[in-house]
Each structure stands twice: as C-alpha cells, then as structure tokens.
Amino acid sequence: MTVTAAKGFSAAGIAAGIKESGGPDVALVVNTGPRRAAAGVFTSNRVKAAPVLWSQQVLKGGEVTAVVLNSGGANACTGPQGFQDTHATAEKAAEVLGCGAGEIAVASTGLIGILLPMDKLLPGVGRAAAELSEHGGEKAAIAIKTTDTVHKTAVVTSPAGWVVGGMAKGAGMLAPGLATMLVVLTTDADLDAGTLDKALRDATRQTFDRIDSDGCMSTNDTVLLLASGASEVAPEYGEFADAVREVCGELARQLIGDAEGASKDIRIEVVNAASEDDAVEVGRSIARNNLLKCAIHGEDPNWGRVLSAIGTTNAAYEPDRLAVAINGVWVCRDGSVGDDRDLVDMRFREVVITADLAAGAERAVIWTNDLTADYVHENSAYSS
C-alpha cells in the first residue's frame, strides 16, 4: 500500500549497508505512467542538503520518473563532493530504469556533515530496482526510517476511482517550513504538474508546516507528489486537494505521535484571532516555549507560560482579554486566573491547549510535543 496504493507505481526497500545496524536504508519509488507529472516542496532552510538542491532542479521540469531515498546519511554540508554523489545516484537510477537522470529525484536523511558510502549506495540502487514491486510500498516506507519507531503511511481512496497514498519519515527536527524529513505521495489521478503543485502547497501549508516538535528546521525536508494518471480519471481540483490534505494531515499527525522522546502530543488551537497569520504566529510561539513543554510533560496546566509565549508575538490582542483552556478547562480568563486548575485532567497522551485571542474570527491549529529527559538523552547521543 502506501506509495503503491495508487495504480501506476512500484516501489522497493532494501538494506544496502549504509546504516551500521544493517537495517533497510535505500528506497526506490517508480512512476510507471502513463503520465509522470510531479510537484515538490522543500525545506526553507538556506543551508540545503545536496539532494534538495538536485531535486529542486529536477522538479522544475514538472516530471519525475522515480525517487531514490536513503537513510543513514543526510548528505548535507558535504560540499561539491556531496552534490556529485547525489548526481551519481540519479545517474545510476536512470541507467537501471532506462530514463534520463533529470527525471530522478533524490532524498537523503540521517546525520549532517558526512559523505555517503557510494560503494554501498550505488549497488543498493541497482538491487532496489531489481526488487521493484506493485506491493513494495511498505518496504519503501520502512527503509527511510532513522530514529522513527514506526513507519508512517496513509491512503485516501476516492469513490470516483482514484487514490492518493503516501509515506513519511521524521521523528525530530520537525519545524515549520517544512516540518518533516521525507515524504513521498503518489496518485493515479490524471493531473498536470501545475495542479499537483497547487494542491501540494495548499496541503503542506496547513499540515506539515503546522507541526513543530522542537523548533529545529531540517536541511533535508522534501515532500514529493507524483501522479501516474493510471486511473484515467481527472478529478475536480477541490476534491483532489482535499484528498492530498487528508493524507498529509494523517502523516503529519503520525510524525508528531512518534517525535523523539515525547510523552505528550500537544494540539494548540488558537481561536478568535484577527487573521490566520496571527493565529499561526501565536500557535508557533506557544509550541516553541521550552518551559511550557516541560510543564506539560509534568502534567502541570501552567497557563502562565502560555500567556508568556503569547506576549512575545506581534499578533493583535489585548493582554487583559486573553483566555486559555487546557483540555477544555478555562484556567485563564481575561488575562488572569480562571477556573480551578485542579479540574484539568492531563493523564492522556493528547493534550489540547486553546488560546482565545478575542480579536477576530480566524483560527489555526499547531501541533507540538512535550520536552522530556528522553528527548535530551536521544539528542545528546545521536552522532556518537
């Protein structure tokens, strides 16, 4: 399923020996057509990994035949050699698939600042091509995991006969612009690259861009949408965009649910904002407040830290009209003490913080996680 749920796609995931653990580390997703329209959204970090620079060029053509993905190394901050390695990876895939390297997107994830072992990666691409299957989506999703504890997939099927499916990896360094490491979406809807691009940007803006596990923006974020046209159905834009957004939303929720070391998933709803931009700005400020994230970890409904975070934004509001609910209990009203904080039940993994700006009618939802000793442990030992 996953990237092979839609007709016109095959995939594979194999162990090429890049990871010291010997686990699966190379995935290949191939669009077998008839169309090869594609769109992509990439990290807004100005320090971009070699595969991001490469794939951005590929996507300009609006056609992608295949995506090569590897875990075990991000190929970021690796200089001219790193870019040559990405180019060689695309050439290798083009050779075994019988197409041009300019139709091959490449995505990498893992530690920054180390060159990939090309003597393992290139033969791995060949072996992955030999194992391509219409049922290979699951293996591909597994091969892109790094610190992920589970692989992430989602599928939406339209009654009209077309499908959008996808896979994602990401467990840390989740922050807006984008908010994930690697995502490949596929569809057998019959659409052109421009339509795919619009649907993908609309979807990521409201999903991956609104999860923020640790405020850290990756050098490698890549979200690709490939369309085979194999269903021979050309859906209405709105219907298709909804499906893409639904798949992205499900994957985003899975990413937050698997964030490194987290024990709580925190849904921050900012309501009654003067604009959607204000709501997003306030939500992100709350999501990035380490003191609040610690408090949520301790199941402490510390609304003062929510107000402190709101106070650092430029959004429209009056401090003495702010209200905050935690899991439905309005612990802060009119910028001051509200209902009894002992009424708040925080035993469950999901925690909902509602911030009412009393300044308009717009809203946005941002997801984040708590800050835990496990997060510190996992990320203080990552590269050693």
Next chain:
Amino acid sequence: MTVTAAKGFSAAGIAAGIKESGGPDVALVVNTGPRRAAAGVFTSNRVKAAPVLWSQQVLKGGEVTAVVLNSGGANACTGPQGFQDTHATAEKAAEVLGCGAGEIAVASTGLIGILLPMDKLLPGVGRAAAELSEHGGEKAAIAIKTTDTVHKTAVVTSPAGWVVGGMAKGAGMLAPGLATMLVVLTTDADLDAGTLDKALRDATRQTFDRIDSDGCMSTNDTVLLLASGASEVAPEYGEFADAVREVCGELARQLIGDAEGASKDIRIEVVNAASEDDAVEVGRSIARNNLLKCAIHGEDPNWGRVLSAIGTTNAAYEPDRLAVAINGVWVCRDGSVGDDRDLVDMRFREVVITADLAAGAERAVIWTNDLTADYVHENSAYSS
C-alpha cells in the same frame, strides 16, 4: 556590598512568609541621596506583570527613592487586583520611608498567575524598612532568589571615587528583551536620569539582551539603575557607561552560570558578519536550537546543527563559505567537513562556538546553556 557598595544606599532582606520554605523573600533598596535619579529597562513581553506596569510609570518621572522586591510570586496575569496589590505595596513603602508612592519602584518574581499574600507582604515591607542598613546589600541579594542556587552581585570601583554595584536574580526564562528577572544597580556618581538611562540601555543591549538560556521571555524582567550622587563626582559618560556595562556583563555571566539544570555554559561568537544585527540574529538562532543544546550536553561537536540553525536566519552569507569552530577546532570549513572533530575537547563547563559568516567585519557574542534532563525535571515540577 552589592547594591550598598555605592555611598548613599541602604538595603535589607527579610523573610516575610511569602515563600512556603520560610526563606528570605522581601528586599528593600533605598536611595538616601542627595540625588534620586533613576533609569529602568523592562521586559519587552507584551504580557507584563503588575509591578512592571507600575514601575514603568514611576520611572517616567526619572526619580526613585526606593525599590521593593519580592520573590515567591510574580504578580503576573493577576488582573486589576494584582495591580492594586502592587500599588498598595508602594504605598506601604512610601508610608514607612516618608516619601510619595510615585517614587517607589516595585519588582516581583516567582510563579505567574497567583495573587500575592498581602497580609504577609505589607508587614514584611515594614520589617524590611526597620532593618535597613548600609551593609544590607548581601541580604537583599539573597532575598530575591527563586530557583537561583547562588545570589549574584558585582561591583566596579572607579579610581575617581565613585562606584557602580548591583545584584541580580534569575535562573530560568532567560531570553533577550530582557534576559533576566530582576536586577538593581546603584551608583553614587552624580548624574541625571537621562544619562543613567542612556548608559543603562547601552549596557543591557550588549549584556542581558545577549544571554538566552531557554528562549523564554519573562513577564517580569526589570533592570533598575539608581544614582545617589553621594560621591559628589560627576564622571565622564564613557567612563561611567563602561563601568555599568562591566557590572551588567558580570551579572549576566553569573546568570548563565546558574541557569536551571545546565551543565555547560556556551559562548557563541559570531564573527565576520555584514552587520552587528546579523551577528546577533545568527547567535540567537544558534542559542535557541534545542538539538544543538542537547548535543553540547553530550559533548558532541555536532557542527551540522550549527549550520542548520544559521540556515534559518536572514543574515547575509553564502552557505558554502560558512565556517564553524568548537573550542578552537574548525570542524566546518567552506560549509562542509573541516578538521577532525575528534580533536575537540569538551570536558570543561565553558564551550565556545565560533561561527564565521565570511560576509563582513562585525561581530557579537551570545551566551546560552545546554539542554539537560535536569532542566526538564526542574521545569516540569515547578508549580506543583
């Protein structure tokens, strides 16, 4: 010493019963003149505690006779009642000192969102006034501690016969604009309020504004500078400003050194920036990167996370010209792998990260701490 190192000041610190621990929690600093010039800098958080709103008004007059400080409660997000309580505190101090309430600054620190126990605070102000002493600076510095493990003081003595001294509290929620909770500086130099204001703003911009322990901006930050004129010396501006900056710098360094749960103090030097603003923006981005802060905790010279943080800024630079040194070893050159990371010795508490933007000749230093399981523990249990 501390706030009583300069002539013309008396101070006291007593236990009024606000803190459940029974420790000292009310401090009083009195300017006995002959002058009563004063300047203040306050949090840029839009959610401001009642004592901040009060003291901002007091400082507009340019004269302060006394400062009442309490730990054990921030009096933030406490609505109209909180403001009335601050007003009553100033009135009480004015009554016992025989001056107007408009000359009394008030500062509070502790948990947000709870009203102060006025039945304890007001008698405490009276008792503090009864214990005022020219040697009371140390007791005042101790009475403003919250999670601080040590009290923080600094003094600079001019050969010309005047002194600048000060005390600070703060161990968490340290972030620019300002970066500390409460600071009172005193001097016996004979200067007007305008000169004090300029010197204080120049100093805080380069000291308290450039420490960032956890990216969280307080509702209560207050830095006051009181001048008694008792030395009868009117120093040159430059000489006086240097002394104020030195005292602020020493206090800022002590705040970082005592940050909650920290095991490393991290000095981030951004060099060869196109502008000082660029250098500060890059330094703050690095200082707020949780993944990097975890890596430093693990003594892992993970320069990739430094580049990721630089990449999120709008500063002028070319990604392939960036260089990063950790404790003097240039582990990243030309945006890629540099010298052997195994050469980096990170055993000591102080870690120096140098980021070379290769874009100009400006520089700035930002201080932060590592992110530790102890920080999580301390801040997940703070209010309960």
